[in-house]
Amino acid sequence: MALYRKLRINGDRLNHTIQSTCTSWGLLANSTGMRRLALSQEDKEVRDWLVEQCKAVGCDVKVDQMGNIFATRPGQSKDKRPIAMGSHLDTQPAGGRYDGILGVTAALEVLRTLHENDIQTHCPISLIDWTNEEGARFPGAMMCSGVWSTKSATGLEACYAIKDADGISMKKALEHIGYLGDTPCDCRENGLECYFELHIEQGPKLEAAGKRVGVVTGVQAMKWYAIRVSGVEGHSGTTPMNTRSDALVTASLMIAAVRDIAMSTRLGFATVGVITNDTQSQATIPSGVEFIIDVRCSTDKIVEDLYLAIFISLDKIVQQENNSTRYRVVRTWGLPESTFHDDCIGVVRSAAVDEVGLTEIMDMTSNAGHDASVRAISLHHISRAPIFTSREHVSCSRYSLHFLKGTVHVANPLKWASKVVKTSMIFVPSEGGISHNPSEYTSPEDCALGAQVLLQAVIRYDEVVKSGEIS
Amino acid sequence: MALYRKLRINGDRLNHTIQSTCTSWGLLANSTGMRRLALSQEDKEVRDWLVEQCKAVGCDVKVDQMGNIFATRPGQSKDKRPIAMGSHLDTQPAGGRYDGILGVTAALEVLRTLHENDIQTHCPISLIDWTNEEGARFPGAMMCSGVWSTKSATGLEACYAIKDADGISMKKALEHIGYLGDTPCDCRENGLECYFELHIEQGPKLEAAGKRVGVVTGVQAMKWYAIRVSGVEGHSGTTPMNTRSDALVTASLMIAAVRDIAMSTRLGFATVGVITNDTQSQATIPSGVEFIIDVRCSTDKIVEDLYLAIFISLDKIVQQENNSTRYRVVRTWGLPESTFHDDCIGVVRSAAVDEVGLTEIMDMTSNAGHDASVRAISLHHISRAPIFTSREHVSCSRYSLHFLKGTVHVANPLKWASKVVKTSMIFVPSEGGISHNPSEYTSPEDCALGAQVLLQAVIRYDEVVKSGEIS
Incomplete structure (x- = not known):
């Protein structure tokens, strides 16, 4: 020895x-x-x-x-x-x-x-x-x-x-x-x-x-959510500014909010590293934008707290945009x-x-x-192991995540x-x-x-x- | 007849x-x-x-x-x-x-x-x-x-x-x-x-x-500017929120501002229809984001006025972000x-x-x-015909525009x-x-x-x- x-x-x-x-x-x-x-x-x-x-x-x-x-x-x-x-x-x-x-x-x-x-x-x-x-x-x-x-x-x-x-x-x-x-x-x-x-x-x-x-x-702990914002396509030169449903504007407000909330709450890290835009045409109002939020905090509980604050803010943004756009949480991956x-x-x-x-x-x-x-x-x-559950189909995205974290959703956590x-x-x-x-x-x-x-x-x-x- | x-x-x-x-x-x-x-x-x-x-x-x-x-x-x-x-x-x-x-x-x-x-x-x-x-x-x-x-x-x-x-x-x-x-x-x-x-x-x-x-x-009249925002890559889980140079956050603030300024000034239409992110990785702070602004107004003069208001706002955003990111106007296309x-x-x-x-x-x-x-x-x-001038190289972009409008830059407009x-x-x-x-x-x-x-x-x-x- x-x-x-x-x-x-x-x-x-x-x-x-x-x-x-x-x-x-x-x-x-x-x-x-x-x-x-x-x-x-x-x-x-x-x-x-x-x-x-x-x-x-x-x-x-x-x-x-x-x-x-x-x-x-x-x-x-x-x-x-x-x-x-x-x-x-x-x-x-x-x-x-x-x-x-x-x-x-x-x-x-x-x-x-x-x-x-x-x-x-x-x-x-x-x-x-x-x-x-x-x-x-x-x-x-x-x-x-x-x-x-x-x-x-x-x-x-x-x-x-x-x-x-x-x-x-x-x-x-x-x-x-x-x-x-x-x-x-x-x-x-x-x-x-x-x-x-x-x-x-x-x-x-x-x-x-x-x-x-x-x-x-x-x-x-870390957790990702993919957010999909939906609006309505329109011509950039003819659709009045006040009747638009611009998914990219809404997504932009949300991405800035994700950062601002992590800064103001000091709960942990929140980052958007991926963004995709379905239409990608200079003269078309974007109708579908997807981005992925990466949140990391010292505990699972704080990750949930930070996401709660983020989602409250995203809801508020949609309201402030007169509900002209919608968003949904497409899928998540996470590690407790x-x-x-x-x-x-x-x-x-x-x-x-x-x-x-x-x-x-x-x-x-x-x-x-x-x-x-x-x-x-x-x-x-x-019950905290990352698990794979059903895959949701995202038709327009370049990125597809196939993971769903089971922390709160697993029917029978003991089996994992x-x-x-x-x-x-x-x-x-x-x-x-x-x-x-x-x-x-x-x-x-x-x-x-x-x-x-x-x-x-x-x-x-x-x-x-x-x-x-x-x- | x-x-x-x-x-x-x-x-x-x-x-x-x-x-x-x-x-x-x-x-x-x-x-x-x-x-x-x-x-x-x-x-x-x-x-x-x-x-x-x-x-x-x-x-x-x-x-x-x-x-x-x-x-x-x-x-x-x-x-x-x-x-x-x-x-x-x-x-x-x-x-x-x-x-x-x-x-x-x-x-x-x-x-x-x-x-x-x-x-x-x-x-x-x-x-x-x-x-x-x-x-x-x-x-x-x-x-x-x-x-x-x-x-x-x-x-x-x-x-x-x-x-x-x-x-x-x-x-x-x-x-x-x-x-x-x-x-x-x-x-x-x-x-x-x-x-x-x-x-x-x-x-x-x-x-x-x-x-x-x-x-x-x-x-x-219409005119496009491609805006390239530069930040610094970093790990999403370790880089402190207050020392980041996140190009996507800055770009997001800018995209929302483009819309807000068109709304508040009522000068015309302003739209961002294209956005690209160099890194596109969930765990990396984006370091290079490019987007294209499409502005259309009834006259060339009003297009210039609206862009002036937009660029003042973009400068302000960079300052408010403590100059942690930079932006440059990559190139433009336009039609008088x-x-x-x-x-x-x-x-x-x-x-x-x-x-x-x-x-x-x-x-x-x-x-x-x-x-x-x-x-x-x-x-x-x-002197207002759209003309083609030198092509600037954008290394990381999926999109390259090769047009530059010559309204103000052409040395000898009469030849056009x-x-x-x-x-x-x-x-x-x-x-x-x-x-x-x-x-x-x-x-x-x-x-x-x-x-x-x-x-x-x-x-x-x-x-x-x-x-x-x-x-």
Whole structure:
């Protein structure tokens, strides 16, 4: 055990891996940022590279029905499930080099370190690359870790049918790049002992507090609603201003109100990131506009409170517009607040403090959603797992969301309850708190430090499983 | 001449032609409305039909470099240019069965009537189908009548390069449907004696006044500006609400302001019909949003006044947003106010009153732009013709406008000045003033009456040319 504590990941190799793979696959034009959309050619190529690298350090590689990659280095025990590390390799349309990418490349660095030191672990150790975490190409963030966690055939089929802006379905895209696997995308059939995810904070807290590592104890709640505003088409040069039913004007008033209410109530974050207009013609009054509201707060209750304030405001806007337009809430997706497991949180904390010898650490919750949060939900929140229900058809939209959150609507919540997997996360600072932006930055030293904590957390968890302290 | 005055168009045939061609080519799904985008397969098929019908009544058919179709029935004089009628067969993405379509089918009905009565006119008589009047697929309304009027090789090449939302260029689309002709798209080389256009009013004035025919004396001024708002991308769940640079929030405030200012100043119409968002990702704060403002007023001066009020408001919005976002005016297109020619206005009026015997007529200006207005401009407005200048590149937009109005910017306006063609228009009522909408409606009786006035206007103009009253 003492030997293992001397193990050091290779920070130069890790940072070279991050920079060289970003430069090779998905570099954003005229920028150092990234555009590596899920299941794109760039995503295929980085996946092929990852699989090859994992095989080179003695891993068996499985691809599941949603394209999630599980690369597993065998352990001595024949009956233990893997201790897993992972994140995602896809990015936002104009994203950075660390969000998701750090978690996967650091996991590879851990595997490389174990391999070159010929370490024999008790449990198998897995690296996971989750498909379409960003939800930027196929709407629905954390999509494929969600399917794996939810254990629902309906969810699998619903996600297969989701289409990108060009009308290509998720299933077609998986087939096209050769990542439609046959391993069941189901945490029961392809389970894990526990799951650790290293990630950049994507916020300003660590930097502001002068800390270098965050021990993540949970993730804030989040919920999306798609709003569809309907008006009446008309000629822009002849329809009197006072008799119009302009869906875009109403939607604009609403989008501004969403921001204003989040500002004035200080309950959390509210953002509109997607807007579509059915007609898109310069000389036509828009008749159908759709936009998606993303709300994130520290608890489920506060998310509901903020949405309540928003919907009261949207109703008021429609009234002030003399009911010339209508709106409806088309569908939603959401992730309840999640609390990570004490076993995992404890291991991360002791890895940072005892094994790596850090003092600049802090406990924190994540404001962003991560694959890790989907994993952790069912353990602590009976009835709160994200579930898939009936798909409503939206005829005119480029975007179709097929998720509905079941928190308040599930007839029999208990049937969704079961243990998924014990989870925690490790955060490292984001310069200026900036993320989902080409200028996203985490220093090479912080990347290496995070990977070192990840390595030690995995080793420590393996030791306590072997010792029988954790069953 | 007395014989000619007894000529009657066949209203049943005209209305059958309108309805059957709309049903065959471009019927909007689940609607009686139309979606016949310029140079689409539906547009190709209705063009093929039109060419065949015109040949069947003795016309020579020419297609010019922008796909404008000129079908000409020969006259007795060898040195006169054609008296022309026409409009457009393309529609808005969700348009009606009369806007443009009535003008072309009524012109065909006039040709059929002349043919079956074996009428020998002095001047040749032409039917014209102008390409891409709506500008709905390829941005830029009245595009190809504009090129014909502007006599500019630069304009031709600029329009060839304009792309639709799928990246298909105008030139490729013309080639694809077989309508890239070799007749010069130039009013000097392929000129007309005069031009009459029958059109639905697309507004409520005739209906409100209880009139059946409008004698159109001019068209209101119109101008488009594309506004590009720039912010900074950020993660929707981590970027503090009070430090954001959200381009969509700013754009939304601006779009609402555009409407509010048109309402409060009562200067004219202001509409935003197109909006695009660069990132379109649910979890990313939008960093680049573009929208197009369409302003129409009775005079050029009032258009400028309304825009001035709008831009003052946009500046104020940016200040109120603490200058966290910026905006710039990317480019514009416009059409100055136009006054039709007295010779043509007089002929339409006497056709309606003296020849058709109508009393329910009124003089009016058009609030919508028409191919006819592009034709009429240069005659009365030296230096005001729409011109094409340098193309500014917009990297992230799905829409690129390549027009810039030269009213105030042309270094040497006189070089654009020359006589294009004498023009007037005939309006028939639009039920409820509704247009650019599937429920657009004009009664069969009003369609027939408009076509009858068109026939008599053409015959009367031909007579006065023959008599030497008009040279």
